[in-house]
Amino acid sequence: MAKQGFAPVVLPVLAVLIVAAFPAAAEAVQSIGVCYGVNGKNLPPASDVVKFYRSKGINSMRIYFADRNALRALSGSNIGLVMDVGNENLDDFATKPSAAAAWVQQNVKAYPGVSFRYIAVGNEVTGSETDNILPAMKNLRDALSAAGLGGIKVSTAARFDVIANSYPPSNGFFNDDYMRYIAQFLSTTGAPLLVNVYPYFAYSGDSEHISLNYATFQPGTTVTDDGNGLTYTNLFDAMVDSIYAALDDAGTPDVRLVVSESGWPSAGGFGASVGNASTYNQGLIDHVRGGTPRKPGPLETYMFAMFNENKKQGDETEKHFGLFNPNKSPAYNIRFH
Template structure:
């Protein structure tokens, strides 16, 4: 009986271990096509300073797999395309599995195997290789079953979006007729039977580069835009990334695979390119990847699958100088080979400092990153974020690629706005595929890039538009007008999901940093801090964390309840549970904060103040002067009465 209980406990621990690291949907592709890359041990130490939870490799490099031993990263081992034919044989597949997987378990958390890359519709695809893909996957799966690892490790095969013949609108997504029945149905059958994920390489950058005239850059970069309505579902899309994934989901549904999970094996934007690559810039790369991290972390899923977590692997970890093609191919990295960041994408852990170990000669000089940022990323304004909304401006000229990002000062600058929305485009109705028809002859033409037309103007409701949090752009943009001064009323997030939210200090934040942020919130930030003054209703508990939480929440509720209103240089976090109801003696928010209703505005002076606060045309400086004047008048009247 005791042995049975111990076995059950071991199984539960293994299940918990298997699931704990998968909660983080952000991963990165670790390529090695460079002659100046650091050793794997240094790579692992760098990744430990980030919030990345998953790493995808392109081969079974022994040194890399050993370096990840004892870490919490979920590793996906890649199998190069040229090795696929040899793995059709079950004996060879079992031998490969023992040599490249079993050898490193359980110290290295190998949780996935990626068979090939874009085998069905890539630049190196061919009919013979495509015909061997699923048989090789079956042999590898048989090896996992033999080794009793089939529940721990999942097999997939990343594919290009060139497998689609129709990609817009998303509900019309359809796979190419020459691939649908002959290649994709067997692949999806395997993934469904093994409960694996259909991984796709989704690059809005490619769509924009192929058709910049008809594709909106703002739509590709997750910037505010008019969005697009899918006439088939009436869903509104505010970014191309979500539209791409839903096009694949629709295509799978047409082949009668509506429940196969979808993931993103590659996505990214290069930061440097040839002079002819106008769409490539440091600014665009930073905006895309930073907003991608926020989108995946804060609002998982797509309109067609709003509750599904989408595991997404950013391409790539390093700039790789041996890759062929245009200069952009060698500049997708988040980090330079010396370990310095190419730009900040919001994945560094709080307090992390990435410093290059040695001098590095590069057209992009490395700059140590000392600003700890975690999702959601803050936008960097050039003046207090509660200031009077200025007139909209068009997208500014991107900064010089060779220059490093400017340091972010506190308080951070206001994000830029995007220019006028794109003109509407008329889309022809799609032709539905015939699922029951016999498969067409397999011819495998050259890869096609799916077309993503420019979205017509329409209100955006899914997800809420994100302001670009770029530390190198200082042009102001319109902001949400401040709300009434009561700081305790729970609000709903800007995404509009209806749940009350609060802004509170991080429990593990440094006291000195909290004190500085508290001073900003109660001073220049205009938060209502009377209740945490000596004798105030929320003075106790008298500690900097509780006082900072009260001030942060006041500022957050007053100034739009946007994610950048709750950052305070990475010392604050949005809470979805009522902090005043915590059972600890040092509750983060005073109990009266969320229990008292907003005080009604009964006097003409109060009504005038309320009108001024709701007006987006009155400067915050006038509001503060008027507020101080009103308090002085009230204080004088109270002193006369007393």
């Protein structure tokens, strides 16, 4: 799903900081990944988009549904791909193994030249649909194995607010049992947990307690977590480390973390400006190579998003997360290396 229905992260009241970071990837991640959404007018064709990724040295992409134009364009490109199963498919996948098997044949097996990395079973699923995530993941994993594609890992992309008590980071735990069961399944399969991490929404929701510098990787704030003795200088690391704490609490410290979305809007809302977006996103690119205080080392991370998408639903900020405009001109200066 091309980030349709993205829901802003609603964080608990933060006493000054929650910081996030990305865990080490199974493969060496040579550059940061970028999400490719298609909810915009006059976006370039997928074939040009793939060439554009390669011209920028971006070697990882996330798409939000089985976009056949993108899949054809990605064939032979060696760009590692995270592909979502749309939320609308979860019920069928959970209850009908044949539906998962057919989807694999049509959308994965049919594209042998695509470097599939992970399949995300749902994006930011909420409410009663969360009951379908794990059975859908199991049926999809079985379908991939039956098709000889067992090397493709199956996960789900969770909202950050699956974490309760995220401040201080060492206190983090999953606020619902279904996430603990998902983590336990991932521990058995070797797949990472995907989580969307947005310091922007934490800052815009509680700017009284969270400084802009702390939210955008700028110096000025230092916080020590009395629970683990670690020192935090940015909100992203604090948020990410609270996820690691939740994985530990669930008895699954071996599960890797992948930040499946992070970004900052350049217009449309409080704190959304070209300057802040440029500062945050460049800081993100430069920062994730080193990981977090709790988990040093490269953290696989996907920025949201490649293009501004003027047909996005929701708050006005949703239309302004792009690094580039539809004509491929930069929304602001950014370097990927």
